Amino acid sequence: MTALAIKQALEPDLFQEDFAVHAAGLPGAGLAWLDKRRAEAIKAFASTGIPTRRVEAWKYTDLSASIAETLAPAVRMREPATTAGAFAEIPGARLVFTGGFLHAVHGSESGVETVDLSTIDSNTPGWVNDHFGLLAAGSEQPLGAASFALMRSGVAVRVRAPNAALHLDFINPFRRGDFVSHSRVLIVIEEGASLRLMESHTGEGTDQTLANLGIELVLMPSAKLEHVRLQAEAPSVRHVTSIGARLGRGAEYRALYAALGAHLSRLDVRIRLEGEGAQANLRNITAPRAGIADITTVMDHASPHTTSRQLFKSVVGGTGRAVNQGRVLVREGAVKSDSHQLFKSLLLSPRAECDAKPELEIFADDVICGHGTAIGALDDGALFYLRSRGIPEPEAKELLIRAFMEDAIGDFVDPAIHGAIWRRLDGALNVVGQTET
């Protein structure tokens, strides 16, 4: 062990110290159920601390090395957010967060209740303590555990009607100093209800913020969730989101994740297909030119006839690095499980890198599990084909790069979402495709 490693092993890290000093002042401190879950979560977090590369699930993304400085906990800001969320023109109630804190609520949806978690107390409705902190808070998602234990802000949402639509606009305005925000989102969709969730993270400025978000998705039987998530933070920011989802019988989760910002981003997803016939369909796109864009998933088939699909696409330029990891677990008895994962990456520069790691663990018979990985440069044959039809080389390359991404988005979302994603993606691809100077 190096001196630094010994120091890390012996001393509690930033987050444990924060907990030791501030636990009594956190929102809801003193509520017995919450205190208990928080204590469990900080313990779960302490089993790894802020992960180094020696933690297997984090071997490609060294978060510990990235957090060398001290980060003060984010506090509620007074000034309103000036930027709009990425899906601004699409209907739905809108919750605006600045620095992780719920700042404003615009509009409402029938059958949708919201609770500001920064003011959680003994009057908080029972469905919150029925669910809150039971997902994305275990040792396998250490940052998720920290976001729960140290939660200072966030929102809980309960949906009891079909066709609800909700925006979560996380805005990181410029501020002086480097902060860490530990926020949580709890979404409970009751039996037969459905929600379109549009989550966007946008920001400006040059501070070294670490946004640490934990999201719990509870889908009761036959519930449906369409989740569109755009992470377009400022390049200086580090962003970690841990998602924990639980799907009841016949529930459906459909998600498009896009990570286009932050110099280090990690999306840590654990989905448990708990009820028979539950389905999850994930698409992920990243386009790093510098820094790391990491998605790591665990798809847990725990019941028969469960289905999962995962398609991850990365366009990597400059010195960027894409990390695509996915573990599919089919538990004993989860017969007729049907799972597929495909990771494709396009490397545009000699120093661009992609780490892809699909894994399968199967403990049931009579299942269909497939996976594939493709990492490469632009296809010469396709490039020649387009050029031979008169399309100049730079334009042909651009067309192919966009086509590569469109292949993951085109058939997956409706035109309004498609347009909103492409408005951001276009800019990101223009940058990632630039030749190194």
Add this chain to the structure above:
Amino acid sequence: MSDMMLEIDDLHVAVDGKEILKGITLSIPAGEVHAVMGPNGSGKSTLSYTLAGREGYEVTRGQILYHGEDLTQLAPEERAAKGMFLALQYPVEIPGVVTMTFLKTALNAQRRARGESELDALKVLKLVREKAKALKIGEEMLKRALNAGFSGGEKKRLEILQMAVFEPKMAILDETDSGLDIDALKLVAEGVNALRAPDRAMLVITHYQRLLSFIVPDRVHVLAGGRIVKSGGADLALELEAGGYERILEDA
């Protein structure tokens, strides 16, 4: 100005340092259709890729004149803008690019390069629809991703549609007959024949005589071992069909 569309003189081409074409001489006047026939490995595809300017096909000797202009220094897109067109044996599948969008992008890129005004979406749509009808290409196919999941016949028809839309001066058809059943072959041949014109030349590259019963060439050239070993009229194709390549090669 010469009425020769394409003049290939002593063309030597190497791929990965290995010489494939070993001195081809061939001239095609405007208004004529020439066929190049040859067994597998004779250099047919190398010839078509070289004419279209694909990277990795190195001209080590000889020249290619198009309208009297040296082609070898031009990029593929520049050749296309000047009126060259290559229908590929295996058109490339490009998921994520809508066929109609591709047609508009390519047509306008060519027009831009020639200093012509670009056509708006509506004009392109009208033009494409008109040409697509004859090739039995429906609206639905134009909305799909370029060649993605297309059958062999659909891919070849789309190549001919592109030729009809771009209106090239010099069209090269590389094994356009491969993988086609007789109905698809007839449809494609009709499309090609409709484009025969006094100011347009075509080079039809094929392994089999079959296609040449439908697209009757003015001249037939036999390619073997990287050289043209025999040239003749349309009858030469029939002779080949009857006797096979071996006999011709022995004679040569």
